[in-house]
Amino acid sequence: MTGVPASAAGGSSGARRAGPRGTSGPAAEPGECTSAGTAPGRTGSGRGAGTGTGEAGRGEAGRGGTEPGTVQRGVAPGGATEGGAAGRGGKIAAAAVNQASVWNVANLLTMLRLLLVPAFVALMLGNGGYDPAWRSFAWAAFAVAMITDLFDGHLARTYNLVTDFGKIADPIADKAIMGAALICLSALGDLPWWVTAVILGRELGITVLRFVVIRYGVIPASRGGKLKTLTQGVAVGMYVLALTGPLATLRFWVMAAAVVLTVVTGLDYVKQAIVLRRRGIAERRAALKETDG
Numbered sequence: 001m002t003g004v005p006a007s008a009a010g011g012s013s014g015a016r017r018a019g020p021r022g023t024s025g026p027a028a029e030p031g032e033c034t035s036a037g038t039a040p041g042r043t044g045s046g047r048g049a050g051t052g053t054g055e056a057g058r059g060e061a062g063r064g065g066t067e068p069g070t071v072q073r074g075v076a077p078g079g080a081t082e083g084g085a086a087g088r089g090g091k092i093a094a095a096a097v098n099q100a101s102v103w104n105v106a107n108l109l110t111m112l113r114l115l116l117v118p119a120f121v122a123l124m125l126g127n128g129g130y131d132p133a134w135r136s137f138a139w140a141a142f143a144v145a146m147i148t149d150l151f152d153g154h155l156a157r158t159y160n161l162v163t164d165f166g167k168i169a170d171p172i173a174d175k176a177i178m179g180a181a182l183i184c185l186s187a188l189g190d191l192p193w194w195v196t197a198v199i200l201g202r203e204l205g206i207t208v209l210r211f212v213v214i215r216y217g218v219i220p221a222s223r224g225g226k227l228k229t230l231t232q233g234v235a236v237g238m239y240v241l242a243l244t245g246p247l248a249t250l251r252f253w254v255m256a257a258a259v260v261l262t263v264v265t266g267l268d269y270v271k272q273a274i275v276l277r278r279r280g281i282a283e284r285r286a287a288l289k290e291t292d293g
Helices: 082-098 105-124 132-158 164-187 193-212 223-240 246-292
Strands: 045-047 058-060
Touching (some): 132 164, 164 193, 193 246
Antiparallel strands (some): 045 058
């Protein structure tokens, strides 16, 4: 860069007086360094901004290809360029935008589900656990938890609100409310313990399996898995309510369908995990052969 703004604070008498608009002093003389490079017989430093104390001296030649005698756009006193500062500021701002806040709507819904777990248990076991009114309030809490489960993941993916907290807390909240409902129902004698063991065992087992094979890839959620979740929610919700007559018979068959889907989709996930692991091992071996070869 070949010129210094005339308004540099504390400038010494060695600084050039600004010429016409867009220039700073006379044009570069033959052999003088410009921002585009150096001329024969001169060193790599040219006339530029000072050290930041207001003195105009010799600084490093600016980058950008400015013509001799013109002021390089964006040069501030002290040698800093507005472009460089803006670039660094832009990266910081972009990082702040990309890193979604923990206090977003998706995570708030997840936190609500976590808070509903103890509330649901208190309502479910209230007044001995067999009061229809208390069971109705418990069903309302369970329904809210299930509905928010449908929305928080969709909001996080749609509006780029995915956070590390959400990745960990969301599956915990899902399994916590479902596990609390199943355990309460079995403790009250409304649901056989083996049904609770099958459903919870499958959920915990698949979660562990996902972490085991995550080095090879991610097991995607299948339509069968989504149908299983929906059927489980409907079946458990019907058992939470104090139903009698035909509705009590209907909830038995809905729960039976949920158990079947739980087992079938669990086996399908195991199959996918085995295939994913074998494929990942084969790809690594092929990559090692290409590297050695």
